[in-house]
């Protein structure tokens with residue numbers, strides 16, 4: 001059965017109603033373009049995540065709708081964060097307060113369970129008359145016909161025809177492999193797990209989010225993010241090729257770290273897990289992939305847009321929805337949905353994101369070395385100017401580039417020598 005919307009053939013079908021899919025639908029609606037948004041789950045639904053909303057994600061929510069951000073800020077389910085705390089492999093730590101430079105009254109980030117954040121976005125989609133939301137349908141088939149593209153759920157036998165589709169169905173989806181096959185290279189994937197806890201000490205101290213760069217997880221980390229009800233989102237990420245060499249599970253590695261690391265053992269001595277451990281793949285933006293083809297665009301995790309160093313993907317997922325909407329508008333205006341025309345979308349996305357993704361890949365490479373990390377951390381903790389520079393690095397790409405230059409390490413050394421003299 002082919003679906004039509006309000007008597008018209010649907011122009012755009014979006015598969016996946018995570019941040020990437022909903023943002024595409026909402027940005028299209030701003031342009032007066034109708035879409036059908038399909039998800040296999042029924043919302044509110046859970047999503048495995050660290051639940052951290054970075055400044056970039058917050059900015060994108062503002063760009064979607066300033067009132068939506070106001071609503072988010074007043075929700076009891078979110079906790080505004082005021083900065084980060086880094087722990088080096090030798091457990092030397094540094095707390096860095098972060099300010100929202102452009103909107104000083106706003107928090108630079110939030111921690112909010114994805115079940116709540118994605119529902120906030122979904123409510124906007126449900127209220128929008130230009131978006132038809134269909135829940136509980138898993139698209140498992142994709143084909144072209146003479147009029148466009150047909151997406152089907154062969155089990156419930158429902159089909160959706162459109163001029164163009166947006167594949168926003170996240171990490172590891174079989175549908176992505178069918179639409180745009182990419183040979184899996186574990187170097188460009190991370191494995192992530194998260195578990196909710198109660199009773200972790202120090203949770204919410206100054207509303208800081210904690211990153212533990214423990215040797216066994218490098219170049220990634222274990223995190224403890226505070227939630228508003230005193231609970232914590234605790235998780236770990238590791239590059240998938242490194243995990244395969246370890247011949248153990250990430251769950252075991254995290255359990256051991258929480259028991260064997262004296263600092264973490266102290267924090268977790270009265271802690272209770274309040275959920276199981278859940279795992280998911282993170283497709284990292286450390287290589288470029290083909291983001292479009294004949295009548296389709298890939299957004300969010302389906303397009304490998306996760307930051308290779310921080311593991312953040314929500315901000316880029318929301319932004320890629322904006323980029324997709326811009327290019328769908330152009331395609332409709334030109335009545336061109338062919339792969340050649342849609343290539344513009346790839347260029348646009350990588351023009352905006354590639355510098356940062358590539359820099360994060362370099363930083364990820366450097367963080368393989370625990371001694372280097374220990375040394376940099378000790379130099380930074382000694383020097384307030386270096387701390388300010390590290391804070392600037394959080395949202396200033398040019399400043400962050402310094403981390404990849406030998407002069408940065410030479411200056412640390414020189415400054416140290418000057419202090420010694």
Ligand SMILES: Cc1cc2nc3c(=O)[nH]c(=O)nc-3n(C[C@H](O)[C@H](O)[C@H](O)COP(=O)(O)OP(=O)(O)OC[C@H]3O[C@@H](n4cnc5c(N)ncnc54)[C@H](O)[C@@H]3O)c2cc1C
Pocket residue numbers: 015016017018019020021038039040041047048049050051052053054057137138139140168169170171173175192193194235279280281282299300301302306311312313314315317
């Ligand atoms: C352990 C872990 C921790 C993370 N922590 C953070 C963090 O703290 N901050 C951050 O910014 N990012 C984090 N990320 C990354 C972040 O979760 C993703 O980048 C983000 O969710 C991407 O959004 P998306 O819309 O592309 O995909 P998703 O959020 O995964 O949404 C995809 C949607 O598609 C639906 N779907 C899938 N297949 C189909 C199908 N065949 N038919 C219909 N619907 C389908 C799914 O049900 C889902 O609703 C983390 C990831 C992991 C795994």
